[in-house]
Amino acid sequence: MIEGILIGLTTALTLQNILMVMVGCFFGTIIGMLPGLGPMTAIALMIPITYGFDPATGLILMAGVYYGAVFGGSTSSILLNAPGVPGTVATSFDGYPMAQQGKAGKALAIAAWSSFAGGTLSAIYLLFMAPSLSKVSLSFRSPDYFALMILGLTAIAAFSSKGQFLKAMMMVVLGLMLASVGQDSLSDITRFTFDNMNLTDGISFVLVVMATFAMSEALTIILKRNDPTSAAKQVSLTELGSIKINKEERTKMYKTIPRSSVIGFLIGVLPGAGATIASFLAYGMERNVVSDEEKEKFGKGSVNGLSAPETANNAACSGSFVPMLTLGIPGSGTTAVMLGALLGFGVQPGPRLYMTNPEIFWSIIMSMYIGMVILLILNLPLIPYIARILAVPKNYLIPLILFFSVTGIYVMSFNNFDIYLMIGIAVVATFLRLYDFPMPPLILAFVLGGLMEENLRRSLLLSNGSWEFLWDRTLTSCILATTILIVLWHIYKTFSKKN
Amino acid sequence: MNINTTKIISLLFFIFSAFYLYTAYQIQVFAFDENAPFNARTFPIYLGYAGLFFSGLKLILPDPNTIKVDHENLEYKKTGILILIAIIYGATILKVGYFLTTSLFLFASYYFLGERRWILMFLLSFPFVAAFMYLLHGILDIYLRDPFLQSIGVMG
Numbered sequence: 269m270i271e272g273i274l275i276g277l278t279t280a281l282t283l284q285n286i287l288m289v290m291v292g293c294f295f296g297t298i299i300g301m302l303p304g305l306g307p308m309t310a311i312a313l314m315i316p317i318t319y320g321f322d323p324a325t326g327l328i329l330m331a332g333v334y335y336g337a338v339f340g341g342s343t344s345s346i347l348l349n350a351p352g353v354p355g356t357v358a359t360s361f362d363g364y365p366m367a368q369q370g371k372a373g374k375a376l377a378i379a380a381w382s383s384f385a386g387g388t389l390s391a392i393y394l395l396f397m398a399p400s401l402s403k404v405s406l407s408f409r410s411p412d413y414f415a416l417m418i419l420g421l422t423a424i425a426a427f428s429s430k431g432q433f434l435k436a437m438m439m440v441v442l443g444l445m446l447a448s449v450g451q452d453s454l455s456d457i458t459r460f461t462f463d464n465m466n467l468t469d470g471i472s473f474v475l476v477v478m479a480t481f482a483m484s485e486a487l488t489i490i491l492k493r494n495d496p497t498s499a500a501k502q503v504s505l506t507e508l509g510s511i512k513i514n515k516e517e518r519t520k521m522y523k524t525i526p527r528s529s530v531i532g533f534l535i536g537v538l539p540g541a542g543a544t545i546a547s548f549l550a551y552g553m554e555r556n557v558v559s560d561e562e563k564e565k566f567g568k569g570s571v572n573g574l575s576a577p578e579t580a581n582n583a584a585c586s587g588s589f590v591p592m593l594t595l596g597i598p599g600s601g602t603t604a605v606m607l608g609a610l611l612g613f614g615v616q617p618g619p620r621l622y623m624t625n626p627e628i629f630w631s632i633i634m635s636m637y638i639g640m641v642i643l644l645i646l647n648l649p650l651i652p653y654i655a656r657i658l659a660v661p662k663n664y665l666i667p668l669i670l671f672f673s674v675t676g677i678y679v680m681s682f683n684n685f686d687i688y689l690m691i692g693i694a695v696v697a698t699f700l701r702l703y704d705f706p707m708p709p710l711i712l713a714f715v716l717g718g719l720m721e722e723n724l725r726r727s728l729l730l731s732n733g734s735w736e737f738l739w740d741r742t743l744t745s746c747i748l749a750t751t752i753l754i755v756l757w758h759i760y761k762t763f764s765k766k767n
Numbered sequence: 768m769n770i771n772t773t774k775i776i777s778l779l780f781f782i783f784s785a786f787y788l789y790t791a792y793q794i795q796v797f798a799f800d801e802n803a804p805f806n807a808r809t810f811p812i813y814l815g816y817a818g819l820f821f822s823g824l825k826l827i828l829p830d831p832n833t834i835k836v837d838h839e840n841l842e843y844k845k846t847g848i849l850i851l852i853a854i855i856y857g858a859t860i861l862k863v864g865y866f867l868t869t870s871l872f873l874f875a876s877y878y879f880l881g882e883r884r885w886i887l888m889f890l891l892s893f894p895f896v897a898a899f900m901y902l903l904h905g906i907l908d909i910y911l912r913d914p915f916l917q918s919i920g921v922m923g
Binding site for chain 2: 316317319320321432434435437438441442444445448452454455457459460487490491492493661662663664666667668670671674675678679682683684687688691695698700702703704705720721724725728729731732733
């Protein structure tokens, strides 16, 4: 492991890669601040730029964007009570009241330090957990992978759908259907191309991500007359107050951070759960463990109430890398985008990544830590200036998002058809978003579609067409049982709500 | 059964799944693969049935969380114009070239979204695209096809 850490450090500490982490953190912070534009959009917009880099550098840039976006989301939560990303909703519960009391600078500093500590601790957990998990996952066979993908898709549908499980499952199926367009990987038979040569290679992953996130996000903002920057114009972003944290506040944070980081990391590891659930759970748990006197302060500007979700959401980000790096199965929509980018680089994540491309595996883990340090150095002194970016008018923001989306497709294919297809998918996605059809399950399904078919093919061929492979191995049965439990839990929750 | 837009979307998805399933059955596989436990049409067929199942359930089951969209407050005109500009941008980018079409696309989008600060609009279109092109083409070595710049001798 020491050797791996050194490989990772050597790769991550090159001038180019440090620069990439800095650019990623800065760009991610800006995008994450704008309500509605989360880490997925930020990473999707970065994909065209990563074409010019090697896989490790490209991924380091994306990891920086991811952390930056989560941190940026906290800034708008605290200053404007408008969370940039769902994972920072819980941050606004105590961060915004603190800002209203004239302690915005302090709230941002607590958020920055908590994010740093949460991210650092979870990078350490990841450092120890990922290699052992990689070794365990080498024993996984095709039926286990197939079952695991079913679990991942069901979990993301259950957790990301805000009570709209069936809608999320429809999006999963739509994502798998889109992935099935083009040549069959084994027989080279074309499917669903309708004799259009442009579809023979299938629909590009970048196209689907740009269309369903970046472009449809921009169209939704215009359609709904939302101005993500309007709230910024109503608050004074220069009067943030002191960013110093006193001893009493530090003592509170010392207790909160370790427990919230463990919750965040473990929730992040679960497929589909992610930063949102982690931050809410950490907030809830923190409220239960603090003294009655401190409990009274929750919702009114509590240090514990702000530190807990901030620690947990950053820890969950690192946790979500575990299934992606060790099993090749993304745990969240954001890591699904990163997985798609990795596949685009010709790198196959999974247990063997640890052995075949140790420089990628370790440099991502190392760059997470470096990213945390850079976020802290970059964001603490720059908070008042970065916050002003919130006031960029949407008249400029929207065309720039559309421009980045079209450029991404243009440099990839030099093909008009792909641009029309992207616009078409974006229009459909915008309409579906209006009626609360979630997009992350679609992306996860699209990324997993090919792998899922491959593993099902192998399993069915090995079992001579029998579906017994689903319960032949204990591991497969356990994974499927977990899937069934998630579905049953969801049905129970839906009916208990109705009653 | 209460008919709302979500149900209509589910119905459309049901029809789409039925069409997908029909097309999946039409996929031509090799003769020796016809009776294999798994061939090119197996997975799409399962997907077609899954689509019918979930959209069918959504159609039949009551919808307690009905989403109401206030269509009168939606900005259809600006969104439509923006989509149209994007389509024109897509149609001309290959023939005219990246620099000119992208700059004009940005300029037109700012204008239609209500911006009237001409100098800022200009700076955030033509020079901005030139700088971005330099980043992609000059520094990152990502090829950008541009017949217009090639014709005036700016690009090799």
